[in-house]
Amino acid sequence: MITVRPAKPRDAAAWLQLRHALWPEDSAAEHREGIDRFFAGAAREPLAVLLAEDGAGCPVGLVELSIRAYADGCSSDRVAYVEGWFVVPQARGHGVGRALIAAAEEWGRSQGCRELASDAEPDNAVSAAAHRALGFSEVGLVRCFRKEL
Numbered sequence: 001m002i003t004v005r006p007a008k009p010r011d012a013a014a015w016l017q018l019r020h021a022l023w024p025e026d027s028a029a030e031h032r033e034g035i036d037r038f039f040a041g042a043a044r045e046p047l048a049v050l051l052a053e054d055g056a057g058c059p060v061g062l063v064e065l066s067i068r069a070y071a072d073g074c075s076s077d078r079v080a081y082v083e084g085w086f087v088v089p090q091a092r093g094h095g096v097g098r099a100l101i102a103a104a105e106e107w108g109r110s111q112g113c114r115e116l117a118s119d120a121e122p123d124n125a126v127s128a129a130a131h132r133a134l135g136f137s138e139v140g141l142v143r144c145f146r147k148e149l
């Protein structure tokens with residue numbers, strides 16, 4: 001039995017653990033800062049964080065969401081966006097990711113969005129397969145550049 005619900009301040013430690021597992025390149029302190037900003041209402045992104053809990057109330061996954069004015073392949077200027085999507089390895093393959101995306105869709109509709117967009121690293125074949133299985137269509141592959149100013 002999987003429940004998906006918005007993260008609350010008491011979930012900060014669990015959210016930190018899931019976030020750090022998804023983005024290990026950022027330090028725990030950096031993740032904690034982002035989480036504190038979110039609960040203080042001062043974060044530009046994410047706008048919403050949904051946690052998946054198993055039958056024992058244990059957090060097993062998350063989806064972090066924002067609204068972007070532009071997303072590749074989208075035609076609207078208010079696109080619900082999956083900024084982060086993660087399920088703990090031992091819970092994968094049992095519909096937790098699907099439940100998180102269904103809740104993300106619901107959230108997007110509640111925000112007046114008509115499109116849900118997402119991205120994945122080019123070599124993340126599992127993510128690509130999961131996106132496709134959940135009804136996303138692949139709209140492109142981009143290279144990112146940066147220059148110091």
Ligand SMILES: CC(C)(COP(=O)(O)OP(=O)(O)OC[C@H]1O[C@@H](n2cnc3c(N)ncnc32)[C@H](O)[C@@H]1OP(=O)(O)O)[C@@H](O)C(=O)NCCC(=O)NCCS
Nearest residue numbers: 085086087092093094095096097098119120127129130133
């Ligand atoms: C991507 C991820 C969130 C999917 O979570 P999950 O709980 O395993 O997903 P589900 O069990 O709900 O599966 C959803 C669909 O994806 C497909 N899928 C999931 N894992 C798959 C795999 N290893 N290979 C192929 N398809 C897969 C399933 O077929 C399923 O469709 P179905 O319900 O029609 O069978 C999870 O693998 C994960 O956390 N990966 C590491 C982090 C990551 O890559 N996140 C995405 C970055 S954008």
